[in-house]
Amino acid sequence: MAIIKSETGKRELPRFYMELAIKAMKDSIDEKNKNNPSPRVGAVLVFPNGDYDTACRGELREGDHAEYTLLDKKYRTDDLTGCWIFATLEPCGPGARNKPKLPCSERIANARIEKVWYGLQELNSNASGGNEYLEGMQVETNPFDSDLHNELHTINKKFEDWVEVENTKTKIVGSTSNGSLNFALSNTNFSLLSKDALKYYVSKTKKEYSWDSDNLRTDLINKNLLEVNKETQEVEPTGNCLLLFGDNPRDKFPQASVKAKVDYGNGKEPDVQSFDGALVLIPKQIEDWVRKVLPESMDRSEFSREKKSNFPPEVIREVVINALVHRNYDLDGAKIQIDITPDKIEVRSPGEPFAPNTLSDLQNFTAISYARNKQIAYVFNLMRLMEESGLGMDTFKSMRKNHDLPLPEISYKKPNLVVAFPRTFDVIKKVSKNKALVKLNDEELSGYQWIRENGEVSKKEYAEHFEFDDKKALRHLNKMKKEGLMGDNGKPATSPNYKYVINSDD
Structure with missing residues (x-):
């Protein structure tokens, strides 16, 4: 060309x-x-x-x-x-x-x-x-x-x-986290790995050998998850291996834990759980726990009964998986935390957004899958445990469409990346960090949520979607722009290509 x-x-x-x-x-x-x-x-x-x-x-x-x-x-x-x-x-x-x-x-x-x-x-x-x-x-x-x-x-x-097959034959490039994740740790051996975790890995990756076979050891060596001690010829797990498959990962990494709390909001004693085992087992454990506690944590008042939607546990599971894969394991004492209240569900993951993704990318649901911990992400991908096309962005973006629920609010409060899910549309203003939302009425708030799904829209697209006349659509859009919720794409306002663009909160 x-x-x-x-x-x-x-x-x-x-x-x-x-x-x-x-x-x-x-x-x-x-x-x-x-x-x-x-x-x-x-x-x-x-x-x-x-x-x-x-x-x-x-x-x-x-x-x-x-x-x-x-x-x-x-x-x-x-x-x-x-x-x-x-x-x-x-x-x-x-x-x-x-x-x-x-x-x-x-x-x-x-x-x-x-x-x-x-x-x-x-x-x-x-x-x-x-x-x-x-x-x-x-x-x-x-x-x-x-x-x-x-x-x-x-x-x-x-x-x-083909790349997936080849990567199992060579050592995968180590994770970009510092510390001891990429190397064999002292005083460790294969017996510290969980039988259940290894069986689950073999099953999910459709291997044709047993969890304790030499073939599995070879597979983990090729993935740079086990190392052969040159003196003893025994295999020793790396930090990544202990996190993924260890019986008690916290013995070596005290911060490797997910702390979950549900506040029922009706005077009932809160339920607190700690998930401390192999990373590959935690998502299913959390999903099972969430399915048990979510119905009881809903607001049962007459006012909100009709507005409450059953929150999909699989969404929480996906957020937790991304936290396990992308969190910063170098932050001593920092644990993943889940808080469930009648108003919101919040997941806090240690570490800033990881380049090339920015906080703005996450808030606008345009972040791509670029792993901080590449070996952990690689194993989760092999096991089909995580969404490979963008940090759960498609799931977050479709909350309104698929579940009739508000879009999540994403922020960074040192040292945690925070993903907060309002449980109903009527609590968005209370949950959101963006105080400008208080000035929007229900129609405008619904419009703002729809624009967040799409990133940018024209007045014509907005009017047609909500079946508004041009005057009402323009009034909504200009109000959101005035309140700092939106900007534009830089085109002249008279241009047919002029569009309103969501502003990020950072």
């Missing part, structure tokens, strides 16, 4: 180029002389004046990466300072290419690219680390919109399945 000249002399919104990259990805050419599947990758290079060009993997030469094709083959002699790149797969990281070849992340930094948007996280342990490298080189990185991920996964399913 030849360079496309901009008609306006400026760049379009990022979504435009994301979709172009996906379109280019579909033209990728497989390598003929390799047994393993090739990833399908598309990329777009955008100049500061809005001109752009696209490339796909193998476009000019078999095996050439899409970013390499743009930076080295098409525009090697051009000044690319300040350009943007959109790639459907995270650019390969340092060490991914044999010298003298450079990985795409280094080429991007050397070309002085200003910003990079990427689709899928690179899960191949031999090629990952591109984003971390770019951020260290002061190149801004941003994820594709989360609603595009399913298409990316579907198109690359063969490659992702």
Whole structure:
């Protein structure tokens, strides 16, 4: 494809180029002389004046990466300072290419690219680390919109399945948490692992061997979860292994616990539980407990009986799974906490939002799945315990549509990331940290929740969805903007492309 000249002399919104990259990805050419599947990758290079060009993997030469094709083959002699790149797969990281070849992340930094948007996280342990490298080189990185991920996964399913198999043959890149999670711990051995947890792992991953077999030990060694002691030749679990499968993980990691409390709100003694076992067993244990206590914790007053919805336990389960996978295990004494009251359900997870996701991404439900603890996330993914396409964002975003419940409020209160679920629409204003919501009436609040689901909307879309006339729709939208709940997309107010955009609380 030849360079496309901009008609306006400026760049379009990022979504435009994301979709172009996906379109280019579909033209990728497989390598003929390799047994393993090739990833399908598309990329777009955008100049500061809005001109752009696209490339796909193998476009000019078999095996050439899409970013390499743009930076080295098409525009090697051009000044690319300040350009943007959109790639459907995270650019390969340092060490991914044999010298003298450079990985795409280094080429991007050397070309002085200003910003990079990427689709899928690179899960191949031999090629990952591109984003971390770019951020260290002061190149801004941003994820594709989360609603595009399913298409990316579907198109690359063969490659992702192959990567999963290959990653079991080599040591998975360690988690980005510091401390002792990635290494064998002293005074530990295989007997400290839970029989139930290992059986559950074997069952969920459909292995054809027993929980105490040499095959399982080999599998965990290949995943860098067991290490062989060179002196004794005994296998020793790493910190990650003890967290995932240990009988008593808190013996080594006192902070590895989920504390749950339900306040029934009717004078009844609160119920407090502690879940301290293997991480892989905790989600089901919590879901069972929640199913028992949720009905009793509902407000039974005449006023609210008709408004109360049964809160889906599987949503709490998913929030807890994400907390287990993405929390910061280096914070001594900091535990995951669940508080259930008649008004809300709140889950607190130790640690700030983990780059490249920001608090704003989480609040706007656009965060992608980029794990702080990669080995824990990898095992949870293998066991099909967690949503792989974005930190539960799809679940959160669909609370209104699927369960007739308010969207969650996400905030950060040091040292915890807090996800709060109002249990009814009439308590949103009380639960939310955003005090501007108090000024909205019920109709406006419903409109605000709907806009949060969609991220940005036009006046026409808002009016049509709620069957309002233009005057009423404009009154609602302008009030929300005046109260600081929304901004706009930067287009002139008279433009047909003008849209209202949700403001984050951070």
